[in-house]
Each structure stands twice: as structure tokens, then as C-alpha cells.
Amino acid sequence: MTLAAASHGFLSPTGVEIAFLLVGLVTLGAAVVTVTTKQLVHAALWLVVALGGIAVEYLLLTAEFIAWVQVLIYVGSVVVLLLFGLMLTKAPIGRSENADSGNRWAALIVAVASAAALVWVVTDAFRTTWIDLDGAVQGSTEASGRSLFQYWVLPFEALSVLLLAALVGAIVLSRKNDDRERSDGSERPGSGKQSGPREQSGSREQPGSRERPGDRARLREDQG
Amino acid sequence: MHLAYPAVLAVLLFCVGLYGVLARRNAILVLMSVELMLNAVNLNLVAFDVWLRDKLHAGQALTLFTIAVAAAEIGIGLAIVLLVYRNRGSSDVDRLRDLAERPDGSDPDDGSDPNDDTPGRPRPDHRAEAAA
Helix, strand or coil: CCCCCCHCCCCCHHHHHHHHHHHHHHHHHHHHHHHHHHCHHHHHHHHHHHHHHHHHHHHHCHHHHHHHHHHHHHHHHHHHHHHHHHHCCCCCCCCCCCCCCCCCCHHHHHHHHHHHHHHHHHHHCCCCEEECCCCCCCCCHHHHHHHHHHHHHHHHHHHHHHHHHHHHHHHHHHHHHHHHHHHHHHHHHHHHHHHHHHHHHHHCCHHHHHHHHHHHHHHHHCCC | CCCHHHHHHHHHHHHHHEEEEEECHHHHHHHHHHHHHHHHHHHHHHHHHHHHCCCCCCCHHHHHHHHHHHHHHHHHHHHHHHHHHHHHCCCCCHCCCCCCCCCCCCCCCCCCCCHCCCCCCCCCCHHHHCCC
């Protein structure tokens, strides 16, 4: 940590900063497309780009373990879960015009106002602060593992209990749903059986079967 | 590296996620925007951890915990969204107005009286909406 602005050029960025800026622009653009596109599946796919860009930013910040965890969990499982959710809720494949609700202009005003305020405060606060990336790697797997299992064991175990609770919760939500579907399913085949013979008998006694030769005769008359 | 780069990127990502949460109509897109906001917070945590050279690695440990909590949140959230979709036939957050306070006490959505929504009963009118 260096507080002297004189040792760093203000407008002479290093290579890491340029790479961070470029990847950050890609990430931000993908995030904006994610929240503004009208095609729901494309939003999930652009979310992959945004999350992968954030993983690259972690790598540039020398936090490699977090970067690979990000790739594994977010890009690997969360986006797949979101895509499954889009499929199971029968999301439209093409453009859906009502993807944005009516209050998008109010949302835009709120987002721009908060972005302006926060960018102003953050740049004003950290104007003369530099990260020293040249020392020992802060976020290597060894360092993260040592700290995690030396100092953070109790939160780690609590987190496993939380994941178990989430698992049980998801199963309970789905099972309640299955019971309802089962009770519906016991009613629906009954009604289907009632309506099925009607259709069959109707097709047997159908006056349409007598009409069909008449139609053919009419067609022949028309052709003749 | 200047600390303002990751901080400003995190702020902008958070505000993009905020816009998405407020402006999107589909509940799954709202969940995606929540993920963007959580990732902005994670980026801040990692950047400040690297800046402060924390001996306990508190920022990165908290980032890992946030990622795990976000995974649990997305699982439960999607289960709830699927349940709502099966009961109501849509996952539009604008149309989920059962808990809205109405000044005249009437129900503008489906015309039935609000006393009809007792929790123990199955609700065939919504089921009919879902089938339609």
C-alpha cells in the first residue's frame, strides 16, 4: 500500500491496469446487455460473459482460487440452473416485447443516480490509493486454504449447515408441488377416460363419415 | 494498480444489477440481476483484501462464503419461481399482486373477493389461468 501519488504516474497506466480496464469494459458491456436484451436465453448467455470477465478480473487481482471457484460455481452451475429455470417456465425463445416492466424509466433514473453518487464518492475516496500487486500472491490456493481452515473453520461448518438447509428447502418446495400434481393427476385421467369414449363413439356414429363421400362428390363436381 | 479501477467497476456492475432488478419483469431475469449485484460485491471484497494484505484473508474467505450463499439462494429462488409458475401460470413479478394493499379492498386481477384466498384451500381459478 502506497499513499504517495508521486511514485505512480497518474495517467501512465501499467499493463495490468490496461488489461483490467479492457476486461472491465467487456464485463460491463455484457452486464448491460444482460439486463436490457429482449431475448431471455441470450440474457443468460451474456451473463456467462459477464461472470467470466469477473473471473478474469480476480486473476488480475492475484486471487486465483476465487477466480476458479467463480468459474466452477457461477459459470458452471448457476447459469445452468438459470437456463433450466427458463426452460421449465416456458420462456419464449425469440424476442419478447414485455421483458421489461413499465417502471423501467424510474429504474433507469434510480440506477444512474446511484451510479453517479457512488462513482463520485469512490473516486474521491480512493484517488491516491494503489494496490501493490508485486509482493507475495495474496490469493493463491495455498494461502486461501490455510486461512480458511485455520481462522474460518466455524463459519465454514456453518455454511455447510446452510447448504444442507437450502437442499432440504428446495426438496420440500418441490415435494409439496409433486403432491399437488399427483392429486391433480388422479382427477385428470378420470376426466380423460370420460371424454375418450365420447370421442370414439362420436367418430363411429359421426355424420361426418357420411359427409366425407359427399365432400368428395362435391370436389369431383367442382373438378368436373 | 490503482484501487479506483476495481472499485468503480464494482460500483457500475452493482448499478447495472440494480437497474435489472427494478426494470425486469420475468422473475428469473430478476434473479440474474441479483447475481450481478452479488458479483460486484465480491469484486469489491477481493480488491480490498488484496489492497490491505489481510493476514486473515478475511475478504477472500467472505467472498467464498458469499459465492456459496449465492448458490444456495439461486437454488431456493428458482424452486420458488417454479412453484409460483406452476400455481399461477406466469413468472411475471408485476402480476404477483396477492399481497398488494388495495384502497377499496377489491381484487382487480381476477374479480373474486379477497376472502376467497384462504391458505388451506386449493385455488382452482389460478389453476384454470395456468391451464389457459
